[in-house]
Amino acid sequence: MIPLSISTRWNASRHASGEAMLEEILGLGLGIAELGYDLRAELIPGVKGMVASGAIRIDSVHNFCPVPIGAPRPHPELYTPASPDRREREYAVVHISRTLRFAAEVGARVVVCHSGNVDMPKFSFDLVRMASRGEQFGEPYENLKLKAQIVRDKKAPKQIDYLSESLEKLLPVVAETGVRLALENLPTWEAIPSELEAEKLMKRFHGSGIRLWWDIGHAQIRENLGFINASRWLRRLAPFLAGMHVHDVEPPGQDHLMPPRGKVDFPALAEFARTDMVRVLEPAPDTETAHIVRAIEYLRETWNLTEPKTPSGEPT
Numbered sequence: 001m002i003p004l005s006i007s008t009r010w011n012a013s014r015h016a017s018g019e020a021m022l023e024e025i026l027g028l029g030l031g032i033a034e035l036g037y038d039l040r041a042e043l044i045p046g047v048k049g050m051v052a053s054g055a056i057r058i059d060s061v062h063n064f065c066p067v068p069i070g071a072p073r074p075h076p077e078l079y080t081p082a083s084p085d086r087r088e089r090e091y092a093v094v095h096i097s098r099t100l101r102f103a104a105e106v107g108a109r110v111v112v113c114h115s116g117n118v119d120m121p122k123f124s125f126d127l128v129r130m131a132s133r134g135e136q137f138g139e140p141y142e143n144l145k146l147k148a149q150i151v152r153d154k155k156a157p158k159q160i161d162y163l164s165e166s167l168e169k170l171l172p173v174v175a176e177t178g179v180r181l182a183l184e185n186l187p188t189w190e191a192i193p194s195e196l197e198a199e200k201l202m203k204r205f206h207g208s209g210i211r212l213w214w215d216i217g218h219a220q221i222r223e224n225l226g227f228i229n230a231s232r233w234l235r236r237l238a239p240f241l242a243g244m245h246v247h248d249v250e251p252p253g254q255d256h257l258m259p260p261r262g263k264v265d266f267p268a269l270a271e272f273a274r275t276d277m278v279r280v281l282e283p284a285p286d287t288e289t290a291h292i293v294r295a296i297e298y299l300r301e302t303w304n305l306t307e308p309k310t311p312s313g314e315p316t
Contacts (some may be wrong), residue, residue, distance in 0.1 A: 002274060002305040004296060005059055006281040007245075009036030013285060018046025022056050028292060034060040034280045035106065038074035041066050051106050059278045060243055061103040063113040064095050080116030081166030082159045082192045089166050096181070097173045104177035110242040110278060112213045115163050115183050117190040118156050123148035124188035127225050131252035136226060145226065148189050160197055167205055174209040182213035182242040187221035187253065195233045202240040211242035214272075217255035217282075218245075220264050224252040234272060243278030246299065256284040258295035266302050273303040 006025055015021040021043060025033050035047065035058055044066055050056050067074045079092035096113060103111050123144060130141050167181075174181055183193060183201070193201055198212050214237065219230040248262030249255045258281070259266050273279060281299075283292055300306050 001300075002279075002303075003032050004030055004246075004279050004281060004299060004305065005032035005034050006030055006283070006292070007034040007036045007062065009034075009038060009062070010281075010283045010285055010287060010292070012036055012038050012040070012043065015043065018043040018048075019050055020046070022047065022050045026056060028289070028296065030296070032057045032059050034058070034062060034112075034278075034282075035065050035103075035108070037062045037065050037067070037076045039066045041069075047106060058103075058106040058108045060110045060112055060280060061099060061106070061108045063099045063111050065099050065102060065111075068095050068098075076114040077116065080114065081170075082116035082163035084119050084159060084162065089162060093166055093169045096170055100170070100173050100177045100179050100181065103179045108179060110180045110182050110211065110213075112182050112184050112243070112245075114186060115192045116159065117186075117188070118152050118159055118192060120148075120151045120155055120190055122188070122190060123151075124190060124225070127189070128253045131225060136224075136252070145189075152189060156192065156194075156197070159192055160201070163192060164201070164204070167201075167210055171205075171208050171210075180209050180211045180242050182211040184213040184245070185215055185218050185222075187215075187218040187255070189225075189227060195228055195237065198240075199237060202237075206240055212237055212240045213243055213245070214241050215245040215247075215282075216264060216269065217247040217249045217257075220249040220262075221253045221255060224249070231268060234269075238272055238275070241272075241275075241277055243280060244273070245280050245282040246273075246295075247282045256282060256287075258283050258287060258291040260295075260298050261291065266299065270303045273299075274305070 011021055011024050071078055079088050081089055081092040083089050099111050135141050222228045223230040247255055248257040248259040248264050250262045
C-alpha cells in the first residue's frame with residue numbers, strides 16, 4: 001500500500017504526551033505522521049519513544065519544530081529566510097538548522113519551510129474578500145491584481161536574493177543531517193517564492209538537497225484567485241517536489257477541509273500522488289475524526305493507493 005501521513009497540527013494541542021498524540025493517529029489506520037510547527041517540548045520524549053519502538057514513522061517535520069523556546073506563539077513564519085531584516089534572516093537560519101537536526105533525530109526525510117512574504121501591502125486579503133462576493137475578474141478586481149503585480153515585481157527580486165543567501169548558509173546543515181529542506185507554496189500573491197521563482201531556485205539548489213513542497217489547497221486558492229493554473233505548474237514543478245500537503249478548499253479561500261468536502265479535483269492529481277513523495281493530510285485542528293477517516297478512504301480509492309508499486313515506481 002502507498003502510505004499516507006497526517007500532520008500533528010490536527011491533534012497536538014489536545015494531548016499532554018507525545019504517545020497519546022501519536023496513538024490517536026495510529027487509531028486512524030495511519031502509520032506515518034508529520035510533526036507540526038506547534039509541537040511542544042513536553043511532547044518530544046513520547047514522540048522519540050514511539051519512533052524508537054517502531055510503532056510509528058515520522059517522514060516530515062514542519063518548521064519551526066519543536067516550538068522555539070521563548071517564541072510568543074507557534075507559527076511557521078516566526079522568522080523567515082527571505083525577510084528584508086538581516087537579524088530576522090539570521091534567526092531563521094538558526095532555528096531552521098535546529099529543526100533540520102531535530103528532524104534527523106526522529107528519522108524524518110524532509111523539513112517543510114515557509115520562506116516569507118514580499119514586503120508589500122497584503123492585497124490578497126482584499127482579493128479574497130472580493131472573490132467571496134463573486135467579484136473576481138471584474139474590472140476593479142483585475143485593477144487590484146495588476147497593482148499587486150507591479151508592487152511585487154519591484155520588491156521581490158531583492159528578497160529572492162536574501163532567500164538564496166539564507167539557503168546557502170543552510171546547505172551545510174542539510175548535508176550534515178541528510179534531511180531535505182522543502183520550500184512550501186503559499187496561497188497569497190505576496191508569498192515567496194512564486195512558482196516561477198521556485199523553479200529558478202531549483203536550478204541553483206536542487207542538487208544540494210533543497211526541494212519544493214506542494215500544498216494542494218494553497219495551489220487551489222491561487223488558481224481560484226486567478227494567479228496560476230495549478231495543474232500546469234504542478235506538472236512543471238513535479239521533478240523538484242519532496243512532498244505535498246493534502247486538503248480541500250471551498251472557494252475562494254476556505255482551506256484545510258478534508259476531501260471530498262471541497263472543490264479540488266483530486267482524481268486529476270492521482271498520477272502525482274502515486275510518485276515517490278511524502279503525502280500528508282493537513283486537516284484544521286478542529287476537524288472531526290469522521291471527516292479524516294472519510295478522507296483516507298476517499299484518497300486511497302481515488303488515487304488507488306491500495307495497489308503497491310514496484311521499485312521502479314510502476315504499479316505491480
